[in-house]
Amino acid sequence: MLSFDEYKALIEDNLLSFLPDTGVYAEVLKESMGYSLSIGGKRIRPVLLLASCDLAGGDVKKALPYACAVEFIHTYSLIHDDLPAMDDDDMRRGKPSNHKVYGEAMAILAGDGLLNSAAELIAKQALSLEGDADALYAHSKAAHEILSKAGASGMIAGQTADVISEKSSDVSEDLISFIELHKTSDLIAAPTRAGLMLANAADDMIEAFTTYALDIGVGFQILDDILDIEGDEKLLGKTLGKDSEQGKCNYASVHGLEKAKEDLHKLTVEAKESISKYDSEGFFTALASQLESRKM
Amino acid sequence: MLSFDEYKALIEDNLLSFLPDTGVYAEVLKESMGYSLSIGGKRIRPVLLLASCDLAGGDVKKALPYACAVEFIHTYSLIHDDLPAMDDDDMRRGKPSNHKVYGEAMAILAGDGLLNSAAELIAKQALSLEGDADALYAHSKAAHEILSKAGASGMIAGQTADVISEKSSDVSEDLISFIELHKTSDLIAAPTRAGLMLANAADDMIEAFTTYALDIGVGFQILDDILDIEGDEKLLGKTLGKDSEQGKCNYASVHGLEKAKEDLHKLTVEAKESISKYDSEGFFTALASQLESRKM
Numbered sequence: 367m368l369s370f371d372e373y374k375a376l377i378e379d380n381l382l383s384f385l386p387d388t389g390v391y392a393e394v395l396k397e398s399m400g401y402s403l404s405i406g407g408k409r410i411r412p413v414l415l416l417a418s419c420d421l422a423g424g425d426v427k428k429a430l431p432y433a434c435a436v437e438f439i440h441t442y443s444l445i446h447d448d449l450p451a452m453d454d455d456d457m458r459r460g461k462p463s464n465h466k467v468y469g470e471a472m473a474i475l476a477g478d479g480l481l482n483s484a485a486e487l488i489a490k491q492a493l494s495l496e497g498d499a500d501a502l503y504a505h506s507k508a509a510h511e512i513l514s515k516a517g518a519s520g521m522i523a524g525q526t527a528d529v530i531s532e533k534s535s536d537v538s539e540d541l542i543s544f545i546e547l548h549k550t551s552d553l554i555a556a557p558t559r560a561g562l563m564l565a566n567a568a569d570d571m572i573e574a575f576t577t578y579a580l581d582i583g584v585g586f587q588i589l590d591d592i593l594d595i596e597g598d599e600k601l602l603g604k605t606l607g608k609d610s611e612q613g614k615c616n617y618a619s620v621h622g623l624e625k626a627k628e629d630l631h632k633l634t635v636e637a638k639e640s641i642s643k644y645d646s647e648g649f650f651t652a653l654a655s656q657l658e659s660r661k662m
Numbered sequence: 663m664l665s666f667d668e669y670k671a672l673i674e675d676n677l678l679s680f681l682p683d684t685g686v687y688a689e690v691l692k693e694s695m696g697y698s699l700s701i702g703g704k705r706i707r708p709v710l711l712l713a714s715c716d717l718a719g720g721d722v723k724k725a726l727p728y729a730c731a732v733e734f735i736h737t738y739s740l741i742h743d744d745l746p747a748m749d750d751d752d753m754r755r756g757k758p759s760n761h762k763v764y765g766e767a768m769a770i771l772a773g774d775g776l777l778n779s780a781a782e783l784i785a786k787q788a789l790s791l792e793g794d795a796d797a798l799y800a801h802s803k804a805a806h807e808i809l810s811k812a813g814a815s816g817m818i819a820g821q822t823a824d825v826i827s828e829k830s831s832d833v834s835e836d837l838i839s840f841i842e843l844h845k846t847s848d849l850i851a852a853p854t855r856a857g858l859m860l861a862n863a864a865d866d867m868i869e870a871f872t873t874y875a876l877d878i879g880v881g882f883q884i885l886d887d888i889l890d891i892e893g894d895e896k897l898l899g900k901t902l903g904k905d906s907e908q909g910k911c912n913y914a915s916v917h918g919l920e921k922a923k924e925d926l927h928k929l930t931v932e933a934k935e936s937i938s939k940y941d942s943e944g945f946f947t948a949l950a951s952q953l954e955s956r957k958m
Contacts, residue, residue, distance in 0.1 A: 385814065386814045388814050388815055388822070389815060389819050389823075389840065389844075391819070391822075391823040391826070391836075392820075392826075394822065394826065395814055395818065395822040396814065399814065443774075446770055446771075449747075449770065451765075451766035451770060471748050471825050472822070474742055474747060474748065474770070475742075475818055475821055475822050475825070478738075478739075478773070478774075478818055479813065479818045480814075481774060481777055482777060482781075482809065482813035482818060483813055483814050485778075485781035485785075485809045486806070486810050486812075488785075489781075489784075489802065489806040489809045490810075492798075492799070492805070495799070495802070496795075496799050497799070498795065499792075499793050499798060502788075502795060502799065503788070503791070503793070503798065505802075506788035506789060506798065506801075507789070509785045509788070510782070510785040510786055510789055513781045513782040513785045514682070514782050514785070514786075516778055516782075517775065517779055517781075517782045518681065518682045518688075518691055518692065518695065518775035518778060518779050518782075519683050522771055522774055522775045522778060523684045523685050523687070523688035523691060524688075526687075526688040526690065526691040526768070526771050526775075527687040527688050529767050529768065529771070530687070530688075530690065540687075541687055544685065544686075544688075548685075548688075
């Protein structure tokens, strides 16, 4: 296996090359998509796909387009999230958000373009697999995994519940759990599972890594909530979750800081235990620890 | 083969059933997607998919989810197109547009949800094809066809060029052709071709129907432009193209009404000729004529 930074470099070196050619009259669309893809981020979602595929003996190079597709999806969700009608954020990762640079119309289209490009890039991978029923089926499972977790019963459902919760004075624990599961964890679990599916991993391995991914996904969100409450601005910019608004109802504000930290630790321990028998090189164990200790 | 209205009924009877379950905290997302899917439309794109698949001896029932996915894509593009930052349309098909009913944030999410649901619905169809390399490959070709024509080198590129052209005083003929090809024709050609691909039609048949679909696609847009210029409000609501704004630079305003009508007729004749040897029941020939004579 490679290191986190080596997987990340693979992704960043190839991310833009997987964008479709928009043609001479729509070059600004490609530029706008490329802008948001290029302004950084941890790339943890695509790294999870490459690393899980690698661990299970799959072909990292063949997994790369799927990993980049996941980053396309994550990036489109940030662009649309930042729009004035949504969170109305002028800045993203220390740079002007997409609509501040390209205008709202283009930001809507860039988001649409990235989501569609993700689905298109995934679909394209099957075209070189004619006659290979096993590879086509592994591809199909991975494709469905990513697209279903990203969709209206996954990430977009979480986003919807989040929009609703912001308008509500009565936010239940169940609603917060729903948001944390779908808005963040779904798109952590999907690439982890898809990488294993591409490598034809056994079901029990996929199940173990599903527990791992959901645990670190919810953990991320709780950590983000803790940092929100602590108002630790310096660390705030370094977290993975999408919300950094002060004063929002979240896990830490509902359950209290102490319980939130306790739960984050429990989730991290459970995540590591769930995959210990597979994690021969310690990649996933180290990643969970780094996330808990804010070293990511 | 069935009649146009029978294919249309099949689509409308099943369209909503293919939406993912959004869960109890995001029900408004499903409601919002369902609202825009239910307010009508000719359904010509999904009908073309079913009819072309049927003509080539494919299984209409198995093609139905792909057809509905194409309608999801068309519908999401209308929702985002109507947003204040885009065309700012309060009405769509005689009903309040999505954001007038559900608000802008939800309209953005409903559009995202429909696009993702389309890709997810298509991806799901492969999961029942384990071991069948031929069916998996036919599926893969159809999936890529739809998603690539809908995307950043297809429909979204057309949409982008359209946004740019609205801000420009110097709109070239080439730009207008680019917009007409990508904004409308791409999503007419894609379902026509995908239906044939699902039925394993021969390449020369697919090629003939590509000519047909591109011709009627450009024809639609020219007809729409003609009606724009003529200001025939009564007929305007009955056309297929997306733009009905008065005074825009378009094919008819650039080339003149007479040439536009001549070209529409030429395209219709060419469309019919291109597929005459395949169109044993006259379905596609009749459709092209109806579109030209504004009977659709």
